[in-house]
Amino acid sequence: xxxxxxxxxxxxxxxxxxxxxxxxxxxxxxxxxxxxxxxxxxxxxxxxxxxxxxxxxxxxxxxxxxxxxxxxxxxxxxxxxxxxxxxxxxxxxxxxxxxxxxxxxxxxxxxxxxxxxxxxxxxxxxxxxxxxxxxxxxxxxxxxxxxxxxxxxxxxxxxxxxxxxxxxxxxxxxxxxxxxxxxxxxxxxxxxxxxxxxxxxxxxxxxxxxxxxxxxxxxxxxxxxxxxxxxxxxxxx
Numbered sequence: 089x090x091x092x093x094x095x096x097x098x099x100x101x102x103x104x105x106x107x108x109x110x111x112x113x114x115x116x117x118x119x120x121x122x123x124x125x126x127x128x129x130x131x132x133x134x135x136x137x138x139x140x141x142x143x144x145x146x147x148x149x150x151x152x153x154x155x156x157x158x159x160x161x162x163x164x165x166x167x168x169x170x171x172x173x174x175x176x177x178x179x180x181x182x183x184x185x186x187x188x189x190x191x192x193x194x195x196x197x198x199x200x201x202x203x204x205x206x207x208x209x210x211x212x213x214x215x216x217x218x219x220x221x222x223x224x225x226x227x228x229x230x231x232x233x234x235x236x237x238x239x240x241x242x243x244x245x246x247x248x249x250x251x252x253x254x255x256x257x258x259x260x261x262x263x264x265x266x267x268x269x270x271x272x273x274x275x276x277x278x279x280x281x282x283x284x285x286x287x288x289x290x291x292x293x294x295x296x297x298x299x300x301x302x303x304x305x306x307x308x309x310x311x312x313x314x315x316x317x318x319x320x321x322x323x324x325x
Contacts, residue, residue, distance in 0.1 A: 097132050101140030104130070109149055120150065139262050146253035161320040185221065189214040189283065191242060196232045199309040202269075202296060207309075209235040211242065213252065216283060225284035228313040234306055256307065264302035270295055270321045273313060280313060293319050 108114045121129070126137045144150045191213050197206035213231040218224070231252060233239070238259035248254050256263075273294040281288040293314040299307045 097130075098136045098139035098143065101126065101130050101132060101137060102143040105140065105144060106147070106149060109144075139260075142262055143257050146257060161322045163318055183219060184226070185218045187216045187218065188246065189216055191246060193235060193239075193243060198230060198232050198311060199298070202298060203306065203309060207232055207234055211235055211239045213247065224286050224315075226315045226318055228280060228284055230311045232309045252308070261307050262301065263299045263307060265304075266297060266299040268295060268297040272316075276313070284313070292316060293321075 105114070105120070114120065120126075120141075123134055123137050123141075126132075126140075127134055130137070141150065191211075193209070193211055195206065195208055196210040196212055200206045211231075211233040213233075215229045215231075216225045217227045217229070219226060233252075236259055239255065242255060271294050273292040276284070276286060276288060276290045276292050278288045281290065293316045295310075295312045295314065297308075297310045297312075301307060
């Protein structure tokens with residue numbers, strides 16, 4: 089019950105700030121009030137404020153930057169893939185199509201090396217992104233999430249708007265930390281080449297990412313194959 093109340097309050101914070109952004113009270117580029125100020129304003133805890141801000145970030149309405157960061161670029165422009173690929177790419181190029189290849193539950197060995205073993209029970213979501221229905225895929229994403237009862241409806245109803253972000257929010261899962269690796273995939277496998285409608289053996293950019301809760305629990309592991317002609321990696325420090 090306490091988790092449900094906390095989530096409700098965080099949504100109230102998010103919705104109030106969203107109204108201010110959409111109405112123009114908070115303009116593009118403006119800095120939001122500090123967490124302490126928002127805690128005082130809404131009379132809620134710091135954790136509740138952070139959950140509300142994370143929801144706004146997942147909607148693509150705010151971004152956060154701190155310290156050293158790495159950001160994926162698309163056609164030379166930085167995109168915040170912390171939002172998830174669906175929202176990040178939608179903000180840059182509205183004509184990108186997301187095609188769901190698989191939504192299922194079962195064992196996954198995809199993260200075996202990164203997580204010291206695969207997931208015995210996982211939500212498996214595979215997505216392909218294209219610029220046109222008949223064109224080649226520009227990205228192939230395989231997401232693996234440790235199974236939770238909150239995911240049950242996804243198997244029958246699919247992902248809301250093709251994104252996992254709202255599902256994670258409803259499950260009360262807040263990303264506190266993460267790691268990301270970029271490497272070259274020198275030769276696209278025949279299986280992945282067929283899915284992406286690309287020549288087998290073509291080089292690709294491969295990203296691997298794992299996100300965790302504040303307690304270190306894995307939220308999501310993702311592997312993405314990206315068209316190197318359109319995607320790159322940008323570092324800030």
